[in-house]
Amino acid sequence: MTPTVTTSGDLPGGATYDVTVIGGGVVGAAVARELAKYPLRTALVEARDDIGEGTSKANTAILHTGFDAVPGSLEARLVREGQRLLAGYATGSGIPVERVGALLVAWDEEQRALLPGLLAKAERNGYHAGRLLGAEELYGREPRLGPGALGALEIPDESIICPWTTPLAYATQAVRAGVHLHLGCRVLSIESGPYSGSDTGSGAAGGRHTLTTSRGPLHTRYLVNAAGLYADEIDRRMGLDTFTVTPRRGELMVFDKLARDLVRHILLPVPTAAGKGVLVAPTVFGNVLLGPTSEELDDKTDTDSSADGLHFLQEKGRRILPELLDEEVTAVYAGLRAATGQEDYRIQAHPDRRCVTVGGIRSTGLTASMAIAAHVTGLLDGIGLDLGTPRELPAVTMPNLGEAFPRPYLRADLIGRDPAYGTIVCHCERVTLGEIRDALSATVPPGSPDGLRRRTRAGGGRCQGFACGPAVRALFEGARP
């Protein structure tokens, strides 16, 4: 089967899709992958030019245990299930994950007093490996921690994960299994009407949606709204009005790899009435992350960083890990959480609309994505979509971007077969010509040099392109049709 990935021009015609997933973030891609197991004609449409271009590319890259979710909530269940599913999937598909564990560090008596309650909450969420540490043990575990910490709650299973490879793996697997991926395809309006065609296996539910997109019309019987920040707007285009998405900006700073040895665990703040606070965490790329801020905005495109935000992070970081601030900053970015005014996911089937809305997926969406996908597929079944018999998807192997696993520049076997894997193009991140070439010809190729960076790390290092920027851009441009 020839994979179908389109990026421009009119959408290909053809039969009405059984299901169309709107939104190619980590959730939409996971849903598309889950649907790919069934004999369905499925489309994944994304307004931007790449998978994971919105909120999914700018998060804290943590694979959560869900220890601190609201017990009994849908989010608590899906994070717990999703963590297990994704941890297993990551191992099989080459998504870098490191189980470094988390420490919730108490910096004052008020915070320390909250730790036993958090431990009890973790137990209620089915997480039983949590443990309280005294100050001495804490400093033994994290010797570079700033002075004044009183103790910590340890959550040994909190892990770090590659946020970019994950949605890409889902999309790659989905596309290879026959899902059509349409990028640069913004949904402008949705008309829902009766359907009497005979070109699908299931004629049970009459009616189809006609999506007017920036790339022409698209017909589909069922819809999954996984539009993230824009899920409320897509809903409204179908006459549904159940929630409003308020973007909540989180700014983050990425410190140089030379800072990596300063920290061993994910250092989480103790959530208090004053907010969730700021974390310090290693990344699978070998950097150290500091953030996020939290700020409600009106503008769903405002991913700017701010002087105040960066200053705030520096102040917080200096307290947590003083030596971190002596290191160079490699990157600064901001992500927007899709807050909906409710501390739980808003996943809802609309039987009369043949539609499932997946809203309010905030920072835990990466962790929960596979469980959300299974849940959504169940809801589609419940509103009349005949799924048919599932099959196992052929496995996918993603290029390794993680430092805890051998990268191509260290692999004599690969270089022996192809010297391109010994030809380093991006020196800070040690990305080879072979990896860049592979990414440019992958099932889901990048739509921009930024997309290439998320697939290979090229240009994402401490020099930010001083040494390799034009070379990487030339390779990208050279691969364009």
Add this chain to the structure above:
Amino acid sequence: MTRNERAVDVLVVGAGPAGLGAGAELAASGAGRVEILERELDAGGVPRHCHHSGFGGRLRGGDTGPDYARQCVRAAVRAGAVLRTGVTVTGWVNATTAGSAADGPADAPSPAGAHVLDVTGPAGLERITARAVVLATGARERPRSARLIPGGRPSGVYTTGELQQAVHLYGQPVGSRAVVIGNEPVGHAAADTLRTAGVEVVAMVTDQPPSPVAALLRLQGRCPLLTRATVIGLSGRARLTGVTLRHEDGRTLTVPCDTVVLTGDFVPDHELARRGGLTLDPGTRGPAYDPEYRTSRPGVFAVGNLLHGVERAGVASSEGRAAAAPVLRHLAGTVPPARRPVPLAVDAPLLWIAPNRTGPAGARPLRGRFVLRTARRLDHPVLVVTQDGRELDRQRLLLPAVPGRPFHLGAGWLERADPHGGTVRITAV
């Protein structure tokens, strides 16, 4: 073992002017097998993409960067150094930490003190044992992220290094209206490159006050120079649309442009030095080193802009050549008797001094002088050298000390420094 194990006498890391200078002189002096490794596919370092003239030591005229780079390469190869490009040193196998600043450069080389480094190239993986290592990994400009400039992340944001490569090596389109941040020589080089690429330079920006003398000398009227101003934001989502500046007095101004070049603000490419456990100088952020280019790890030397971001290419080349003699002494085991190195430190507004450790008795820095930088302009300053409260020297500069440009301190006082004393401090009064 999937690594090809090899041994050399001297491994030089980096084939810019400094590394090529070291390699040329060492090979010519009979140091044995001298191998220069360059991670780029072409040797020559930053001058490869500096198309302006003035290289080769002359202030006016002189060679262009690419010509100069080729000359450096030719000289090293002709002298018998083995130059290998596209080959990256990825780490030290014996990365023992050499200890604190107080330990400093030591002596007594022994076969057991050889250095082992891992290397990646198209031909595969290697493990190279070297009796001496010369680090010449250079410097780079701080990018936007490290400068903590807030705003969006649009395209059109460059450092000079990236800009020059884009224009001169790749012929890539850049933009149409540019703002250059920085008024040092490298900023003017960036502006020239932009004009070559057909880009209008709408403004140059510096956080320094106006300098009447510089205004007379420098390319007057080619574009406005905005002084006492810093960048406080970049606008634009996909492509840059403007740069917001704040004047010292609090006023802000947004200059519409599609390109911004962040120039200067050099930081040593010190990853390999740090991975090797070398002590850094807190001022330069490069390896701490003495007048014999010795770092805190015996047998590991450092030259060029890794030590001081940045001096002219000719200075880097001279340093490389000057390092050959101490490297040869190390190879021969004839290092002068150990002497405790004394750190040199500067007081604000001075930023750094290089070299920044005292060396063996009689050792003098290049041209008998130390190089310094200041954070703000100083008119005819007096540099006072003290140790443990005792004044060692006092030197008046004939010219103003200006940010981003070198000025010097004669090394005559070195004999008066107490090798058993505390840090030598240099203060501008």
